[in-house]
Amino acid sequence: MGEQHISSLVVLHRPDSASVVREFMSAHQALQIAAEGDCRCVLLCETDNQRAIVDHIDALSLLPGVINVSLVYHHVEPADELDKPAMTMESKQGADA
Numbered sequence: 001m002g003e004q005h006i007s008s009l010v011v012l013h014r015p016d017s018a019s020v021v022r023e024f025m026s027a028h029q030a031l032q033i034a035a036e037g038d039c040r041c042v043l044l045c046e047t048d049n050q051r052a053i054v055d056h057i058d059a060l061s062l063l064p065g066v067i068n069v070s071l072v073y074h075h076v077e078p079a080d081e082l083d084k085p086a087m088t089m090e091s092k093q094g095a096d097a
Contacts (some may be wrong), residue, residue, distance in 0.1 A: 002048050002077045002078075002079040003048060003049070003072065003076050003077065003078060004046065004047075004076070004077050004078075005008065005045075005046070005047045005048065005049065005050055005052070005053055005075070005076050006042075006044070006045075006046050006048075006073075006074075006075045006076075006077070007021060007045045007047075007053050007071060007073055007074040007075070008042055008043070008044060008045070008064075008071075008073040008096075009035065009042070009043045009045055009056070009057060009060070009069055009070065009071055010040060010042055010065070010069070010070045010072050010073070011040060011041050011042075011043060011060055011066060011068075011069050012039060012040045012067045012068040012069075012070075013039060013040065013041075013063075013065050013066045013067060014039065014067065015039055015064040016065060017063070017064060017065025017066060017070060018027050018036070018038075018041070020063050020064055020065055020066075021041060021060070021063065021066065024059070024060065024063055025043060028056065030045055030047050031043050031044070031045055031056065032044050034059055042072075043060075048079070050076075050083050053071070053074070054093065057069050057071060
């Protein structure tokens with residue numbers, strides 16, 4: 001069984017480099033924009049290994065106009081757990097009874 005890595009990256013960039021970051025994100029299926037501002041954006045990164053996260057950070061850091069890339073969240077989940085239904089408050093309350 002594999003793992004699923006879910007992380008958030010904050011990318012600080014020059015205002016005229018937003019399109020460069022968007023183009024990079026579009027070319028990488030593991031990335032999507034979660035929030036965007038004039039000089040920064042938050043990218044959601046979903047990969048099957050930790051090395052891929054680091055590779056994305058390194059590549060983003062080398063883009064023209066990118067000032068900094070920070071990993072602000074990282075969660076690892078067994079891939080097979082993601083197919084199971086999530087426990088809701090209602091199911092949790094029933095389990096406690």
